[in-house]
Amino acid sequence: MNNDTLIPLIGVVTDIRQDTPDVKTFRVNALDGGKVFEHMPGQCAMLSIPGVGEGMFSITSSPTNKEFMEFSIKKCGCLTTWLHAMDVGQQITIRGPYGNYFPVDTELKGKDLLFVAGGIGLAPLRSVINYVRDKRADYGDVQIVYGSRSKDDLVDYKEIIDEWTADPNIEVNLTIDNPQEGWDGHVGFVPNYVKELNPSTNKTVLVCGPPIMIKFTLAGLKELGFTDTQVYTTMELRMKCGVGKCGRCNIGDKYVCKDGPVFRFDQLDALPDEY
Amino acid sequence: MLKISASNLNALFDRIAEKQTLYIPVDREPNVSEYKKYESGMTMSKALNTVRSAKDFFFPQTENLAEFKMNGKTIEVKDIRKENEDFVVFGVRACDARSFGILDKVFLSEPVDSFYKNRRDHGTIVTMACTRPAETCFCTTFGIDPTVPGGDVSVFFDGENYFFLDNTPKGEAFVASVSDMLEDGDASKLAEVQENARNIMKKLPLAGLSTDSFGGERLMEHFNSDKWAELSESCFGCGTCTFVCPTCQCYDIRDFDTGNGIKRFRCWDSCMYSDFTKMAHGNSRNSQLERFRQRFMHKLVYFPANNDGEFGCVGCGRCLSKCPISMNIVKVMKALEDK
Numbered sequence A: 001m002n003n004d005t006l007i008p009l010i011g012v013v014t015d016i017r018q019d020t021p022d023v024k025t026f027r028v029n030a031l032d033g034g035k036v037f038e039h040m041p042g043q044c045a046m047l048s049i050p051g052v053g054e055g056m057f058s059i060t061s062s063p064t065n066k067e068f069m070e071f072s073i074k075k076c077g078c079l080t081t082w083l084h085a086m087d088v089g090q091q092i093t094i095r096g097p098y099g100n101y102f103p104v105d106t107e108l109k110g111k112d113l114l115f116v117a118g119g120i121g122l123a124p125l126r127s128v129i130n131y132v133r134d135k136r137a138d139y140g141d142v143q144i145v146y147g148s149r150s151k152d153d154l155v156d157y158k159e160i161i162d163e164w165t166a167d168p169n170i171e172v173n174l175t176i177d178n179p180q181e182g183w184d185g186h187v188g189f190v191p192n193y194v195k196e197l198n199p200s201t202n203k204t205v206l207v208c209g210p211p212i213m214i215k216f217t218l219a220g221l222k223e224l225g226f227t228d229t230q231v232y233t234t235m236e237l238r239m240k241c242g243v244g245k246c247g248r249c250n251i252g253d254k255y256v257c258k259d260g261p262v263f264r265f266d267q268l269d270a271l272p273d274e275y
Numbered sequence B: 001m002l003k004i005s006a007s008n009l010n011a012l013f014d015r016i017a018e019k020q021t022l023y024i025p026v027d028r029e030p031n032v033s034e035y036k037k038y039e040s041g042m043t044m045s046k047a048l049n050t051v052r053s054a055k056d057f058f059f060p061q062t063e064n065l066a067e068f069k070m071n072g073k074t075i076e077v078k079d080i081r082k083e084n085e086d087f088v089v090f091g092v093r094a095c096d097a098r099s100f101g102i103l104d105k106v107f108l109s110e111p112v113d114s115f116y117k118n119r120r121d122h123g124t125i126v127t128m129a130c131t132r133p134a135e136t137c138f139c140t141t142f143g144i145d146p147t148v149p150g151g152d153v154s155v156f157f158d159g160e161n162y163f164f165l166d167n168t169p170k171g172e173a174f175v176a177s178v179s180d181m182l183e184d185g186d187a188s189k190l191a192e193v194q195e196n197a198r199n200i201m202k203k204l205p206l207a208g209l210s211t212d213s214f215g216g217e218r219l220m221e222h223f224n225s226d227k228w229a230e231l232s233e234s235c236f237g238c239g240t241c242t243f244v245c246p247t248c249q250c251y252d253i254r255d256f257d258t259g260n261g262i263k264r265f266r267c268w269d270s271c272m273y274s275d276f277t278k279m280a281h282g283n284s285r286n287s288q289l290e291r292f293r294q295r296f297m298h299k300l301v302y303f304p305a306n307n308d309g310e311f312g313c314v315g316c317g318r319c320l321s322k323c324p325i326s327m328n329i330v331k332v333m334k335a336l337e338d339k
Helices: A078-084 A119-134 A157-164 A190-197 A211-224 A265-269 B006-019 B094-107 B114-122 B169-177 B188-203 B216-223 B228-232 B240-244 B288-306 B318-322 B329-336
Strands: A009-020 A023-030 A044-049 A053-058 A069-074 A091-098 A113-118 A142-148 A170-176 A204-208 A231-234 A262-264 B002-005 B021-029 B032-037 B062-071 B074-078 B087-092 B123-128 B153-157 B161-166 B251-257 B262-268
Touching: A009 B074, A023 A078, A044 A069, A044 A078, A053 A069, A053 A078, A053 A119, A053 B251, A069 A078, A069 A119, A091 B074, A113 A119, A113 A190, A119 A142, A119 A157, A119 A204, A142 A190, A157 A170, A170 A190, A190 A211, A204 A211, A211 A231, A231 A265, A262 A265, B002 B006, B006 B021, B006 B087, B006 B161, B094 B114, B094 B123, B114 B123, B123 B169, B153 B169, B153 B188, B161 B169, B216 B288, B228 B288, B228 B329, B240 B318, B288 B329, B318 B329
Parallel strands: A113 A142, A113 A204, A142 A170, A204 A231, B021 B087, B087 B123, B123 B153
Antiparallel strands: A009 A023, A009 A091, A023 A069, A044 A053, A044 A091, A231 A262, B002 B161, B021 B032, B062 B074, B062 B262, B153 B161, B251 B262
């Protein structure tokens, strides 16, 4: 009988990084090393601990990473609490990749890019950012605006400081919600910061974060003169199958797991406001 | 046309059941019919349709997907699939026969659901033409002719004999396998029986129901209709409509710890339930209005939008007779249609 996508593969956790008080990044390899499967930036995978649960997570590592996949996971429920309690060497089940991806090789190619992320919303965008960094000549200016509740809640802070801010070809703008000792960077919410930065309306925007942040960021971008067709986001709704059959992650006639998770805002505008 | 007399039908069932598992509709109580595995001596129900639809044969209420052995940090996945045995479902009505085509569009589209396909490949559908449609029937709204029921083999009853017409290679093989029990017969009475049934359909209360106002292109208009509040007001989300519906196919995947390994199973789920879309960070369909709207929008708008205009309803009428508050797709269509 042919393989069935609902029957998962096995991955092994080979590294765990405590990124923030409630976010850990897990490195996952196939049992014999390497990656369990290939993916594109923005795609997701179903991770599970049998007996605990199964959930959809964005793959935060770039496809250009040929050694392993990474998942940045916030502890917020039953499965994620279990995942946070894992030690290196723990096996998990994994299936995918699922969904569409950011159009890195088509619509985004050659464009000036503005990434706007809030909190754990950096996870799916990190895959694109590192993909773009590895194929830097294919893209124009790259600007990253990233904010979190506090300095300690910035996911992948080490990589951001050590690699992204050190990269002369990338502009990185960080912000935290409230003043904090040891932080001399910008303070304020992401949507306001984006407006202050007044980015050129030539840019194509990729935004991900809490729904309220996305909403105000989009409104701010429109005030600056951006249109819906320039702004992409990635959605999250409850999923069970990952292939558009179990029936729950739809927005109108589109399944987030299959037709998404990446949508352009003009595509979302044509759908019911039910997410 | 090949036929068998009514008095010989059970002999035919005995013959089929010698080689394959046979399911027929049987009365649990008068006019309450359910599919049962045939055993010699069982009498086929004369009820118009079974209480539960025939979807169970291909998409059972629960089924195991995989098993896991957990040992320390290691996990072993066991592929428990095995080739299904051949089986025959006898007496399926035209509405349920059409529903398989709708389920096929979900489960046989890429990536193919091997659990469903396995059963589909091994199941032979023998349908039964309707002669006495009921007041809750509205299959003709969806272009179904209940007197030409489809499936692998269509069976027509003229009051004395059952006539067999194969529609597919699988159906041809089935008829060939029992052909020694069939004889050539005069089917001239069938036209009259069919005409009579069609005339009943025309006079039924739901005969005028139309799909003209529905389809993918009306998505935002119907979604934003102000009728949903009133329509959904009394719905208490019991999910009975989704349970008896031959085309409802939403499912859940869950794990069960047997004490000796984990079984991952799939079971029916319902968009009418409050936890269907509930996540750690919130719920995209918080109110019963939104959940109610989802079910009907799916059948009348979203499904046709994704499937060349085909609607996700076959007009079997089960939801009409089973809803405890007497709300149903017909009332929804009448409320939303262009006046």
